[in-house]
Amino acid sequence: DAGVIQSPRHEVTEMGQEVTLRCKPISGHDYLFWYRQTMMRGLELLIYFNNNVPIDDSGMPEDRFSAKMPNASFSTLKIQPSEPRDSAVYFCASSLRLAGGVGTDTQYFGPGTRLTVL
Amino acid sequence: AQKVTQAQTEISVVEKEDVTLDCVYETRDTTYYLFWYKQPPSGELVFLIRRNSFDEQNEISGRYSWNFQKSTSSFNFTITASQVVDSAVYFCALSQNFGNEKLTFGTGTRLTIIP
Numbered sequence: 001d002a003g004v005i006q007s008p009r010h011e012v013t014e015m016g017q018e019v020t021l022r023c024k025p026i027s028g029h030d031y032l033f034w035y036r037q038t039m040m041r042g043l044e045l046l047i048y049f050n051n052n053v054p055i056d057d058s059g060m061p062e063d064r065f066s067a068k069m070p071n072a073s074f075s076t077l078k079i080q081p082s083e084p085r086d087s088a089v090y091f092c093a094s095s096l097r098l099a100g101g102v103g104t105d106t107q108y109f110g111p112g113t114r115l116t117v118l
Numbered sequence: 119a120q121k122v123t124q125a126q127t128e129i130s131v132v133e134k135e136d137v138t139l140d141c142v143y144e145t146r147d148t149t150y151y152l153f154w155y156k157q158p159p160s161g162e163l164v165f166l167i168r169r170n171s172f173d174e175q176n177e178i179s180g181r182y183s184w185n186f187q188k189s190t191s192s193f194n195f196t197i198t199a200s201q202v203v204d205s206a207v208y209f210c211a212l213s214q215n216f217g218n219e220k221l222t223f224g225t226g227t228r229l230t231i232i233p
Contacts (some may be wrong), residue, residue, distance in 0.1 A: 043223040107221055109163035
């Protein structure tokens, strides 16, 4: 079975440009998470969705960041305009709600997108 | 608020030695889940284990073992007879109940196995 798929794997762009990161969760999973990893802040949650609906976006740094999940098999994270401090590895993860509805099963991560903003 | 502390930033051991990675967590919930993930040099995050707060049994999987102690809020990870392929950054993480499913990660421990 395919894991979480992210594209592109690497992105290099110039400050001010729009960047779009893509994620395809594991088929059948109803939770999708976007995390960012930096040396300074470690791994931090940006936003997560349940059944395509954003549940918690408190980790989104500012209005330049936006995320959508138009259907169960696709999500995007957009940065507009990008800045050098956005350089990081962005991970997408997906999971399944546990039977009984008390939390989610294990989150499985995609390979990440390494973003460099010059 | 929940918090995960991995006090060991970096550890180096000689191949075949045993090594224990420490993880201490804070949470007010009675139901929660603890995880360990491995991040090898290639960068992906690989799931190793998941434990719920009601299951304090220690777990062993090959050379890996985990010791969960609620009394000390710790979930430590031991690698027995370490191998060079174990070199990676290891993250401990915590998640909670419905409505707060996000993972809170520790800062990670970089483990280097010296041949």
